[in-house]
Amino acid sequence: MEDNFLDLEVDVNGEEVFMVNKRNISSYSGKINRLLRKSKDATGRVKVIFNDFPGGAANFELITRFCYNKGQVNINHINISSLTCAAYFMEMNKSISKTDNLCEQTEKLWDNIRFWTWSELMMSLKQCQELLPQASSWHILDKCFDSLIGRITSSCETSPCLSISSSDSSGFRFSCDTRSTDSLKNSCFRTTWWFEDLVALNTDLIQILVKLIVSRNFDSGIIGRFLFYYQKSRLASASEDEKIKILETVIELLDSLDIRSVSYKSLFRLLRIALNVKISQCCREKLECMIGSQLDQATLDNLLIPSPVGRSYLYDVNIVLRFLKSFLGKVPLSRLKKVGILMDLYLAEVAPDPYLKPSKFLALIRSLPDSARDSSDGVYHAVNLYLEVHSNLSEEHKMKVCLGLNYEKLSSGAFNHLARNANFPCESAVQAVISQQRKLKSLLQDTNQANFNDSPRCSFETTHKGSKVEDEGSKQIILYAKKLNLSDENEKLKAHLEGMQWRALELENVCRKMQIQMTKMMKSRTSSQSSAKSVPKLCS
Known part of the structure; x- marks a missing residue:
């Protein structure tokens, strides 16, 4: 031309x-x-x-x-x-x-x-x-994704139904009996074969793709596994800015899934990476909320997260408090009690930290409702460790820490240990005695008010006053336990009453010893503190 x-x-x-x-x-x-x-x-x-x-x-x-x-x-x-x-x-x-x-x-x-x-x-x-x-504007991307998703879903539908366990990323649940290793490998491959190829796509396309897959009710467990695989594969060679974008994209997409199907261990691994990268506050809160909502699946090691750089305390207790805030709500009592056991272990780990403030330690204790614990022995053990390490605290601060204890839920072993424990302030020991006496009186009143239809003679009145209530109450329990002539179908009720009898006797002895010990403690408090040695760990 x-x-x-x-x-x-x-x-x-x-x-x-x-x-x-x-x-x-x-x-x-x-x-x-x-x-x-x-x-x-x-x-x-x-x-x-x-x-x-x-x-x-x-x-x-x-x-x-x-x-x-x-x-x-x-x-x-x-x-x-x-x-x-x-x-x-x-x-x-x-x-x-x-x-x-x-x-x-x-x-x-x-x-x-x-x-x-x-x-x-x-x-x-x-x-x-x-x-x-x-x-995207000219629907080219839609055509590609429609074909891509169709092939992925069809390959998964022809394989055994796999679902990722929320507590372990390597756990599978099969809809059929898989008896050979080869069959297992083939099944895994049929659900994950596309992972490696899609790693080549950038975060913009991954975001569009996953949202489309989610809208078609694809298995959340498999999507979660892919997102963790994508994050791990891409972070290795990514720049700082790219790492932030990858992490934020993965977190946003995980938040759109059924979190119960997502690997809990992988969420914690993602959190530890995110803590070292300056992701947005919004994304970090979403990740913490996802973890907190399933806190009953966590282990003690999961929660022992080092404190942020520049902070003197050993572990990041603030993030654990945020986990607990996300967890609490309309959760079954069984899940609540599981977290209660976990928190008792956590309290014992963080208690020896010399930089942990009393207010923060008390906040950890009080983060769960009283119904989360059947016994306060675990809390008592943690408080004892804390007071032993923080021996220079004032009596006022020691009492504030002790406010987290429910004395009525202490076992007799923990109660006796507290009575001779110089780490605790006198007022705490007095409150423990009062609580134990109140528990005993309540036990006797419940026994007195019991209505046994099979035996009208099983009612008695209590006219006890002061310290005689324990002696008389236990005597009456013994008396009526001997007089009861119950039929076979009421044997369980009889056994229950006899158990209450021995519990009342045990509490009576504890209270009597406490009254004697409290008198001695008040006279020799100063000398006891100077000569007190560290007590062994409470075993109950």
Whole structure:
């Protein structure tokens, strides 16, 4: 072509300038035709600048070949995404004949996407991530994802039903009996074979893909496993900014899943990574909420998270308090008690920290309702460790820490230990005695008010006053336990009453010893504190 026909100058994204024939290009491109009509100098040389041409200079060159080759160009799976975007951008769906219509030609290949190989589909997807947002606007991405998701779901449906255990990322639940290792490996492969290929996609495409999969009720456990795999694979070679984007994307997507199906161990691993990267506060809160909502699955090691850099205390107790806040609500008592046991272990671990403030330690104790613990022995053990390490605390601060103790839930062993424990303030020991006496009186009153229909003689009155209530109460329990002549079907009731009898005797002896010990303690408090040795750990 002679130079005088090169009357259209096209600057493509600042990458390259093309000199082409405007009549030739405008005959295939509705956009160029429209721009030329608006031009003041339609007969002379015209310059057009594109700042957002899909696929850049290389793709524009393909468009010019199509125009100069009378509407013919080699369309394949490598260039179809780029050519489709460029064709719609250049409005090449308005040419004279269908054979010259580039948009029509690309659509024919898209219509046969179900016959593409997996590799061809992945090639097109990788191109799409360089063509956003145009690839999404012209529904190219939708076509790729529809085919991709269809293949993934069909492969999973033909394999045994696998579900990830929320407590262990390696746990599987099968809908059928799998008896061989080979069968297990094949089943796992049929649900995860696509993981490695999709790691090549950027976070924008992953976000779109996972949201589409979730909307089709795909297994949350498998999606969760893929997201953890994606995060692990991409972080290794990512820059600091890329790490933040990857982590935030994964957390946002995990939050859209059924969290009960997501590996709990993997959530904690993700948290430990996120704590070292400056992700947004919103994403961090979402991750903590996901972990906290399933706190009854956690272990002590999970909770022993080192304190943030620059803080003197050993463990991050604030994050554990936030976990507890997310957990509490309408949870079954069984789950609540499981967390109660876990928190007693955690309290014993953090108690020896010399930098842990009394207010924060008390907040940990009081973070759970009283119903979460059947016994206060674990809390007593932790408080004892704390007071032993923080021996320089004032009596006022010691009493504040002791406010977390429910004395009525102490076992007799813990109660006796507290009575001779110099670490505790006197007021705490007095409150313990009062609580134990109140518990004994309540026990006797409950016994007195019991209504036995089979034996009208089983009612008695208590007219005891002061310290005589324990002696008389226990005597009456013994008396009526001997007099009862119950039928066979009431043997359980008899056994229960006899148990109450021995409990009352035990509490009576404890209270009597406490009264004697309290008198001695009040007289020799100062000398006891100076000569007190560390007590052994409470075993109950």
